[in-house]
Amino acid sequence: MASKDAKIVQKDAYGLILEAIDGGIYRPGDRLVESELAERFGVSRTPIREALQRLETQSMLARDGRSLIVASLDHNQMADLYVVRTELEGLAARLAARHATPEEVRVLRDMVEEDAALVGDPEALARANRRFHKQIHLASHNRYLVQQLDLVHRSMALLATTSLAVEGRGQTALAEHDRIVAAIERGDGEAAYVTLKDHISKAFITRLKKDAESENR
Structure with a gap:
């Protein structure tokens, strides 16, 4: 005992x-x-x-x-992490479009609408962003994918800043969330996959630009 x-x-x-x-x-x-x-x-x-x-x-x-x-991630580690994250997140969105219940889709839609109030507060928006992505993972109804994405998001915590702190990114990210949910609502797995991958890619580009600017100061 x-x-x-x-x-x-x-x-x-x-x-x-x-x-x-x-x-x-x-x-x-x-x-x-x-x-x-x-x-x-x-x-x-x-x-x-x-x-x-x-x-x-x-x-x-x-x-x-x-x-x-x-620990912290160097440039190469961060790039490797985003490659894996992009593919797994896209897969989660594709599966969510196929398997999400109406209630799960409703929760995603509510999150997009409610998170609009957090624009201007990067830390709060980052927490809401994690909840949103976690809800998509769960809506995939694939436990093994959820486990792998948990590991990926755990490593994301080793990035010192959030891309949502960049001016204008919060509003743009929420618009991207809206398009992701719309694809899931339609049951369009391919559109959900492509849209979520594009969302993560844009977040990565934003982060790279932010890091480059910081190094040049």
């Missing part, structure tokens, strides 16, 4: 740290300290240590001397 309880605590510690990284509480380059994490999450240091080791193995954390920091 004690062993089972320990596994539950370990899982919670891992999930809590991962959630904090995904939510931007810890960003690429931030140092993670066992004692501080244990105090923040109300967990003993042993499961925290084990969770940190697991995250390091998964390349979510990196070594900086003797310290562990939240």
